[in-house]
Amino acid sequence: MxxxxxxxxxxxxxxxxxxxxxxxxxxxxxxxxxxxxxxxxxxxxxxxxxxxxxxxxxxxxxxxxxxxxxxxxxxxxxxxxxxxxxxxxxxxxxxxxxxxxxxxxxxxxxxxxxxxxxxxxxxxxGLHEQVISLARRRFYEAIEGLAPIEGGSEALLVIGRGSSDPTASHQLWGFVRSTYSSMVRVAKHRFAISFVAAAKPTMSEAVDQLMLEINGRPSVRRVVLHPHLLFHGHVENQVEKYLEKARSQFPSVEWVKVARLGxxxxxxxxxxxxxxxxxxxxx
Known part of the structure; x- marks a missing residue:
C-alpha cells in the first residue's frame, strides 16, 4: 500500500x-x-x-x-x-x-x-497516520463555525492521560507535532501540553502558564482543549471537570473542547x- x-x-x-x-x-x-x-x-x-x-x-x-x-x-x-x-x-x-x-x-x-x-x-x-488524520478531523469538527481571532490570541492545549513513563512528555509532543505542524489554521496558536494524572504539567499548571499576561493584557482569548483520548471514561470526566473550573476562573476566555477519538x-x-x-x- x-x-x-x-x-x-x-x-x-x-x-x-x-x-x-x-x-x-x-x-x-x-x-x-x-x-x-x-x-x-x-x-x-x-x-x-x-x-x-x-x-x-x-x-x-x-x-x-x-x-x-x-x-x-x-x-x-x-x-x-x-x-x-x-x-x-x-x-x-x-x-x-x-x-x-x-x-x-x-x-x-x-x-x-x-x-x-x-x-x-x-x-x-502511536502516531499511526489514521490516528493523526482522525485527530485532525476531531479538531476541525470542534472549531467549525468559529472565526480565527486576530492577533494570535488563541491557544491549543493538548491533554494526555498521563503516565509515570519518562517518555510521556516526549510522546505527547510527538503527537502534537504530527497532528498540527502542517495546519495553517493553528500556525499562530500558542501550544502547551498537560496530563490528567501521573505526569507534569497538570491541566491547571499548563493553563496558568498560557494565561500569563503580556504587557498587562491577557495573552489568549480562546483556548482549544484537545484531550487525546480513545474512549469515554474517568479520564475524560476529569477533563470535563477541569473545563468547568477553567470557564469559571477565566470567564472572558472562550473554551472549546475537541472530542475523543471514539x-x-x-x-x-x-x-x-x-x-x-x-x-x-x-x-
Missing part, C-alpha cells in the same frame, strides 16, 4: 487485503484497558466488532487488562478453544507506556503459558494495520 495514497484509498486496500487473509491456527486478541464506564466499554466492544469484520477469516476475541471481563486470560482461552495455537495481540493503547511495556505483555505471557500457545504483541497506535473506523483500521506484520509473519 502506497503511503502517499489518500486515507480512504489506503483503508479500502487494507480491508480488501484482510478479506483474503487466511491464517490457520492463528487468532487475534484485541486488548482493551478496561473501564467501569458503560459508554467506554461499549466503544471498546464496537472497535473489536469492527476488527472482527475486517478480519473475517481470523478468530478475534476481546480481552480487558483490568476492571471488567472478559479478561485477557478469558480471551486467550476462547482462542485456544477455537483451535488457535498462535496469538497476535492488538493493544488499544495510544502510547508505549507502562501498560504496553509491562502490564499487557505480562498478562499475555501468563495467559498463553496456561494454554500452551505463543503470542506476539503489536505496537501501540469508536471510529480509523481506530479499527489502525489497530489491524499495526498487527499486520505480526499476522503475516506468524505463518
Amino acid at each position: 502506497n503511503c502517499h495514497e489518500p486515507q480512504s484509498h489506503r483503508s479500502g486496500k487494507l480491508r480488501k487485503f484482510c478479506e483474503e487473509l487466511v491464517l490457520p491456527e492463528t487468532g487475534v486478541v484485541v486488548v482493551g484497558h478496561g473501564t467501569a464506564n458503560p459508554v467506554g466499554a461499549a466503544e471498546t466492544k464496537n472497535i473489536v466488532a469492527q476488527v472482527d469484520a475486517i478480519l473475517p477469516n481470523i478468530p478475534v476475541e476481546l480481552g480487558y487488562l483490568e476492571v471488567i471481563e472478559p479478561t485477557i486470560e478469558m480471551a486467550v482461552e476462547r482462542l485456544a478453544a477455537r483451535g488457535c495455537k498462535k496469538v497476535v495481540a492488538l493493544p488499544i493503547l495510544l502510547f508505549a507506556a507502562g501498560h504496553a511495556k509491562q502490564d499487557v505483555p505480562q498478562a499475555l505471557q501468563e495467559a498463553v503459558a496456561r494454554q500452551g500457545l505463543s503470542v506476539t504483541q503489536a505496537d501501540p497506535l 469508536a471510529a473506523p480509523e481506530v479499527a483500521d489502525a489497530l489491524v494495520d499495526r498487527g499486520l506484520r505480526y499476522l503475516c509473519g506468524s505463518n
Whole structure:
C-alpha cells in the first residue's frame, strides 16, 4: 500500500487485503484497558466488532487488562478453544507506556503459558497516520463555525492521560507535532501540553502558564482543549471537570473542547494495520 495514497484509498486496500487473509491456527486478541464506564466499554466492544469484520477469516476475541471481563486470560482461552495455537495481540493503547511495556505483555505471557500457545504483541497506535488524520478531523469538527481571532490570541492545549513513563512528555509532543505542524489554521496558536494524572504539567499548571499576561493584557482569548483520548471514561470526566473550573476562573476566555477519538473506523483500521506484520509473519 502506497503511503502517499489518500486515507480512504489506503483503508479500502487494507480491508480488501484482510478479506483474503487466511491464517490457520492463528487468532487475534484485541486488548482493551478496561473501564467501569458503560459508554467506554461499549466503544471498546464496537472497535473489536469492527476488527472482527475486517478480519473475517481470523478468530478475534476481546480481552480487558483490568476492571471488567472478559479478561485477557478469558480471551486467550476462547482462542485456544477455537483451535488457535498462535496469538497476535492488538493493544488499544495510544502510547508505549507502562501498560504496553509491562502490564499487557505480562498478562499475555501468563495467559498463553496456561494454554500452551505463543503470542506476539503489536505496537501501540502511536502516531499511526489514521490516528493523526482522525485527530485532525476531531479538531476541525470542534472549531467549525468559529472565526480565527486576530492577533494570535488563541491557544491549543493538548491533554494526555498521563503516565509515570519518562517518555510521556516526549510522546505527547510527538503527537502534537504530527497532528498540527502542517495546519495553517493553528500556525499562530500558542501550544502547551498537560496530563490528567501521573505526569507534569497538570491541566491547571499548563493553563496558568498560557494565561500569563503580556504587557498587562491577557495573552489568549480562546483556548482549544484537545484531550487525546480513545474512549469515554474517568479520564475524560476529569477533563470535563477541569473545563468547568477553567470557564469559571477565566470567564472572558472562550473554551472549546475537541472530542475523543471514539469508536471510529480509523481506530479499527489502525489497530489491524499495526498487527499486520505480526499476522503475516506468524505463518
